[in-house]
Amino acid sequence: MEHLLHVCGRRSSQTPAPFFGSEKGLRTYLVLARKGRQRFHTTGSCYKGRTGAEHLWLTRHLRDPFVKAAKVESYRCRSAFKLLEMNERHQILRPGLRVLDCGAAPGAWSQVAVQRVNAAGTDPSAPVGFVLGVDLLHIFPLEGATFLCPADVTDPRTFRKIQELLPGGRADVILSDMAPNATGIRGLDHDRLISLCLSLLDMVPDVLHPRGTFLCKTWAGSQSHRLQKRLTEEFQNARTVKPEASRKESSEVYLLATQYRGKPGGLKG
Ligand SMILES: C[S@@+](CC[C@H](N)C(=O)[O-])C[C@H]1O[C@@H](n2cnc3c(N)ncnc32)[C@H](O)[C@@H]1O
Numbered sequence: 001m002e003h004l005l006h007v008c009g010r011r012s013s014q015t016p017a018p019f020f021g022s023e024k025g026l027r028t029y030l031v032l033a034r035k036g037r038q039r040f041h042t043t044g045s046c047y048k049g050r051t052g053a054e055h056l057w058l059t060r061h062l063r064d065p066f067v068k069a070a071k072v073e074s075y076r077c078r079s080a081f082k083l084l085e086m087n088e089r090h091q092i093l094r095p096g097l098r099v100l101d102c103g104a105a106p107g108a109w110s111q112v113a114v115q116r117v118n119a120a121g122t123d124p125s126a127p128v129g130f131v132l133g134v135d136l137l138h139i140f141p142l143e144g145a146t147f148l149c150p151a152d153v154t155d156p157r158t159f160r161k162i163q164e165l166l167p168g169g170r171a172d173v174i175l176s177d178m179a180p181n182a183t184g185i186r187g188l189d190h191d192r193l194i195s196l197c198l199s200l201l202d203m204v205p206d207v208l209h210p211r212g213t214f215l216c217k218t219w220a221g222s223q224s225h226r227l228q229k230r231l232t233e234e235f236q237n238a239r240t241v242k243p244e245a246s247r248k249e250s251s252e253v254y255l256l257a258t259q260y261r262g263k264p265g266g267l268k269g
Contacts, residue, residue: 066245070108079177080108081245082254090241090256092173092213093117096127100162100171100207101145102153102200103178103217104133110145113175120144132165134158153178154199162207170209176200176216186251190221197227197255204234210262220251231257 050058061067066078073080087093093116101110110133114120117129120143131145139147146165151158153176163169178200180192197216204214214235218224231238236259246252 075111076106076108078108078245080112082177082243083109083112083175085243085245086215086241086254086256087112087116090258092215092256093129095123096129097172098130098166098168098170098209099132099173099175100166101131101133102174102176103135104147105135105137105139105149107133107139107142107145107147109133109175109177110139110142110147113173114142114144130167132162132171134162153203154196159203159207162203166207169207171207171212172209173213174200174204174208174215176214179217186219187221190219190251191223193217193219194221194223194227198230201227201230201234204260205263208260210260212260214255214257214260216255218253218255220253227255231255235260 064078066081070076070078070080075081093099093113095116095118097117099113099117099119101113104110110131113129113131115122117131118126119129119131121128122144132148133139133142133145134148134151134153136150136152139149141147148158148161148165151161153159176197178193178196180189180196182189197218200216201214208214214231216227218227228238228240235257238255238257241254241256242252243254246254
């Protein structure tokens with residue numbers, strides 16, 4: 001089943017110019033984007049023939065300042081702003097780091113990671129990092145990133161390929177924006193996402209460099225404590241983060257764990 005582990009290459013594609021040089025820059029942009037919402041009109045024609053739920057989704061989508069901003073900045077989707085904000089606040093990415101981006105399609109987080117770790121070598125005076133994105137879905141090529149797709153992160157064959165592809169077999173940062181297809185049954189979706197994060201966490205001793213960072217998306221719920229407990233045990237710091245670009249009505253929260261303690265008896269940072 002070698003085709004499952006197809007590497008999608010490092011070919012050129014549109015990489016947005018680094019826009020947010022500082023936290024202030026990002027905040028100003030978010031304020032402007034929110035103000036822009038009031039001036040953002042939609043035509044009635046795109047609502048024709050749609051159900052009530054579709055109408056509601058479309059209205060929210062068209063009014064969403066982050067959707068508009070993602071278009072302006074050439075990000076592949078609005079989720080780029082979640083990572084940009086968390087990175088500005090917590091300094092997760094810097095030039096030279098090796099990043100594993102799990103659940104990377106369509107590639108917006110990888111775009112941010114490529115810029116921030118200088119994976120395309122855009123800044124000749126800074127160390128060059130590495131970005132490896134993995135997803136069940138195909139991802140269009142992005143300059144500076146290597147994509148492993150379609151591939152299931154929980155599959156042992158994917159795990160071996162990840163180790164082969166990462167320089168030195170390890171990442172300094174593991175990002176996960178993975179989400180299983182939602183069934184709409186809140187408790188079930190929550191359980192499935194926690195299981196997915198726990199499976200990823202099982203890979204950490206063999207893939208994450210000591211003192212490394214782990215950031216994952218979860219949907220808050222009854223099993224969150226299991227993930228939080230593991231992170232607190234295995235990392236020196238663990239916290240919950242809710243970026244502004246994450247919709248308020250959503251139970252989505254991110255868990256950020258830093259300073260990985262390392263595999264017992266393994267590498268020291
Ligand atoms: C919210 S999207 C990620 C968006 C991405 N961060 C971006 O900025 O473009 C969630 C992704 O997780 C992927 N996913 C879910 N389960 C996965 C698994 N077991 N292995 C790999 N990818 C998975 C889905 O295919 C989906 O593309």
